[in-house]
Amino acid sequence: MENLELGTVKLRWLNGGVTHLDGGAMFGVVPKALWTRKYEVNDKNQIELRTDPILIQAEGKNFLVESGIGNGKLNEKQKRNFGVLEESSLDAGLESLGLTASDIDYVFMTHMHFDHACGLTKEVNGELEPVFENAKIITSKIEWDEMRNPNIRSKSTYWKENWQGIEQQVEAFDEEWSFGPLKLVHTGGHSEGHSILIIEDGDSTVVHMADIMPTHAHQNPLWVMAYDDYPMDSIFAKQKWFEYGISRNAWFTFYHDSVYRAVKFDEAGKKTETIERKK
Template sequence: MDTLTFGEMKLTWLDGGITNLDGGGMFGVVPRPLWSKKYPHNEANQIELPTEPILLQVKNHNILIESGIGFGKLSDKKKKNYGVTRESNIEHSLAELDLKKEDINLILMTHLHFDHACGLTEVREGQLVSSFPNAKIHVSAIEWAEMKEPNIRSRNTYWEENWQPIQDQIITFDEEIEIFPTLHMVHTGGHSDGHSIIIMEQGEERLIHMGDLMPTHAHQNSLWVLAYDDYPMTSITAKEKWIKEGIENGWWFTFYHDSYYRALKWDKTGNSIHHVVERTPFI
């Protein structure tokens, strides 16, 4: 499994599944001749988008960032519509680290769209239950409210089966929450009204997980936002702030959806990659 050591923190990417979504949807109004130079597509105009959570280990805590596409919850129709070519096998990934799902203490969710939240629950003995029963799950209050009462647009991605079994595990916040002095979540909105980012600090170093504001390295341009974004101008504003600050200060950027890179640093111009952790596909 791919890893990144960041000061006292260790990040390990887990086998959370793979989707293949429409490239036009993932790059919005950007013409295909432009985005396809940065991110390849197949004959159906789909791009590969892993859903591979990050296990963050720090201060004797096992923290999950996002939860994967889940296993055994998607119908054949949904698998086809969302281009699911691989379901989650997080249990196997954790076993390789001598861990079990019960060892996860905290889960940090940038948002609760199905491709991030399906792994939070699973079916055991015919019952829908929490996949990580001992974990507190942090998510913005706005996101949690919409998860439970989606609107006519968002009900296609906020599914009851992904929240019903975990209600007692949820901890919400408004603008920002400090998990530890070196680990924060910040509400940004944009992709969804309740979308958040995650910031890690080690001394003067910073690492930022942008969630679906920058799902892949090819979304670095602040204007390259998703057609799926509920509030694209909010996404642009957030990207302008955080990506610019991150590049200028040499921060690490990590990814949940990128098929090529786990994490990277750009140089101060933003035009070339300075350091990188390349993605090794799961077999």
């Protein structure tokens, strides 16, 4: 379990499962000869993408960034198509810290695609129930509205199984939502309702760009996914917040990266500090 400790804020990465998705889709129009220099690819042209929530402890509260892919939410065909080789062991990770899912106070959903939201609900006696029964679930209003009313494109990733049963817990915001040193900011891009997380703790800064920079290899503002609904918005938001992070010597953190949990870059874009994922 990898840690990042700031002044008063602690981050820990938990195991939320793994997917393997098509590398070409993950890097969009970027030629394979370029992106394969930066991120490993298998013989099926798939890249490994973790779905590992970040536990943040701050202000006496337990925050969770995303929810992982859960357990038992995917059928065998879906597991095969999405390259799911392991499901979530979130409960075990929390238990090792003396916590349970009931101890989570807030769940931050940067967006609610299946690989981020499957861990929000579970089936009990044929009914969907919340996994984090005492938590407020924070996401943008645009995201929450589309989650429940997806369009012809987004219905493949916004599943009713991931929102039915948690409606009463959701607190949706317009442009920003904050609690102490933590702030969610709506960006759009990957989805219309996509948000990022900023942490300002004294002299320390964390920028979690979620799926507008899903891995360290997506650092270039122009390297956006074919999965992005609004790629120009992704480019502008990534450029803005990358420059912001660089100006503050920020840690850039990741939910999907199979290599790094967090990276610091210099002004030339070279890595200066890293926290590697333990395999």
